[in-house]
Amino acid sequence: MNTSFVRRIQQARLTHGQLKIADYFLKHQNRICTMSSLAVAREVGVSDASIIRFSRAIGYKGFADLKNDLHSNLTQELSQINLGKYPRDKRLDVQVKKYEYLNRPAELLHLLLNNVEQSLRQNDFQQYERAVNLLSSARRHLVLGLHGCQGIALYFARALSFLMDDVRTITAGSSDDAALLQNLCQNDVALAISFARYYKSDFILANLIKSQGISLITLTDSTASPLAQVADVVLLVETKHMSFLNSAAGSISVLEYLLAMLCWREPQKYQMHMEEREKFTAPFL
Secondary structure, rough: OOHHHHHHHHHOOOOOHHHHHHHHHHHHHHHHHOOOOHHHHHHHHHOOOHHHHHHHHHHOOOHHHHHHHHHHHHHHHOOOOOHHOOHHHHHHHHHHOOOOOHHHHHHHHHHHHHHHHHHHHOOHHHHHHHHHHHHHHHHOEEEEEHHHHHHHHHHHHHHHHHOOOOEEEEEEOHHHHHHHHHHHOOEEEEEEEOOOOOOOOHHHHHHHHHHHOEEEEEOOOOOOOOOHHHHOOEOOOOEEEEEEEOEEEEEEEHHHHHHHHHHOOOHHHHHHHHHHHHHHHHHHH
């Protein structure tokens, strides 16, 4: 309930007709966020002009201003809902109810853009630079992404392979995957991706990596992540989404920034590497 909106109505001097409009607005605050003034007028049984006059009577510049206020309040309320307290099989139902009254494509775009902006900004430049230093100086590169992070890991590993030699992935967490770590040493680097819920296998592999003396970069959603506790470099990302899944938008943005920084640092070196790779793979195209 938008208490400031209710207070505006209570304090305004409204006509009998406007009281009828006010009653509808109080009962349908969320729904009004996605309606036009004409649609509201039809449901209330008044003219479009009456809706606009009512909006002004309770202190808004017009209906658009009123609707923006209701939308902002609803968005704030939704953002405070903690999905973590719900069982995983109930989270989708909760999310559907959360966004029931919103313009979903526009709201999703806003959410993803916010994830990208927050992810890129919340890590200081020194963290990015440390990660790039480790990636550029390493002999071998291991990209680790288990459970829901496989797709992001495979994407980054493939992109990195255009710039670096010897890029490997661990996406299953099996004993065979863990055996890959035996051949790595202090001159190598691992980048591990892990989001809540955090799995024991992520932490076990991260500790194996550190026990080999390998530098570890972690891409995660919280400093409370077990991997963040052992990593040499921690890059934080936002993963909010309108469904039960973690959004990949922030993660991809941060990883693409690392790739861009690598290219900016030694453009000729990486250009030659890409050209050599293309020559080698040309017969398969």
